[in-house]
Structures are given as structure tokens and as C-alpha cells.
Amino acid sequence: MSPARPSPRRRSHRGLPASLATGKALIGTAAGLLAALLWVAAPARADEYTEVNRLSRNGQLQQALTRAEAHLASKPRDPQMRFMRAGILAELDRKDEAEKMLVALTQDFPELPEPYNNLAVLLAARNELEQARAALEMALRNDSAYATAHENLGDVLAQLAARAYAKALQLEPSRQRIAPKLDLLRQLAQKPPQP
DSSP states (O other): OOOOOOOTTOBOTTSSBTTTOOSTTTTTSHHHHHHHHHHHHOHHHHHHHHHHHHHHHTTOHHHHHHHHHHHHHHOTTOHHHHHHHHHHHHHTTOHHHHHHHHHHHHHHOTTOHHHHHHHHHHHHHTTOHHHHHHHHHHHHHHOTTOHHHHHHHHHHHHHHHHHHHHHHHHHOTTOTTHHHHHHHHHHHHHSOOOO
16 A cells, blocks of 8 residues: 655645645645645745655655654644654654554544545554545545545455455355455555555
């Protein structure tokens, strides 16, 4: 599954940071207004996002985390930096902390799809597929054009289908048409996710 990755240099079609305004569904909503205000209010903050993102992409995760936490000390509700911090925590294998941060983001900013997507990635990695599906469905309710969430939902549904086929085969091993379906889904699951 593919987590959403913030990229402060990339812009959406309306000039807002792509990690906050990921499609037409957010524009015109309270989230779109919030994103616009956050983006316009402090151009210097873009430098913080750029630096944290640069450190993270260069594998300097501890430094990126320190920088993100310093930023959040003065602006604790900043959704973009909180999202970036959650991603860094996940990369540092501090998944429980990352999950708590993503859950808090979904509560504080329920209109943003990316925290739901990344929460689903963590849940799916723990094999909590029903919860991952629910999180992805929330992401898609918020932004129906969010391709990564659609892809991840497909992955989760394929895993759920594989479970169902495996159970059917266990209950009735003589059903010959089940095994090829299960094999196909298992092959699909072995392919690494695309970024």
C-alpha cells in the first residue's frame, strides 16, 4: 500500500499545497478555506516544510523529526507539519506514535483525506483490514479523486477477498474453481506497492 507523501514544492491545481488540497473536493469547503489561509498566512512556513521534507527524503529522519517537533512546539495544530511528523515517525518504525498522530489529525481535520489514507496503510500492515477499509472509504468520501486511496482500497479489498476464498477452500476443499482465484490474489499481493 502507498502512503501519501507531503511535497511542499508541489502545488495542486489551485496553488495550495498538494498535501492539504488534493483535488476539487476540498476546494470551496471549510478545509479548502483553512488550507488557503494556512498557505497564505505564513510564507516562511513553507521553508520549514521544505527543510523537513528534504531531511526526510535524504534519510536524516531524526533531524527531520527534531525540526518538525520544533515547528509544532509553536504551532501545535498545524495539520501539514503534523502529517509530516506522522510520516517520519512511521519511517522510524514508531508506528504506534504515527498512528496516534494520524487518528488525532482525522479528529481535528476530518475533511482531509491523506491522514485517513496513511492510517489505513498502518492498519493494513497490522492485518486490520476492515479498519483499513473504513479509513480508506473516509478518505474517498472526502476526495473521490484521490487515486492513491483508490489503489490502496483495491489492495485491501483484494486481501479481504483472498481471506474469503481461503476460508471457502478450507471449508470445502473440493471446490476446484476457488484455488485459481486464491492463487491469483496471492500473486497480486506479492507485487510491491508503487509509490
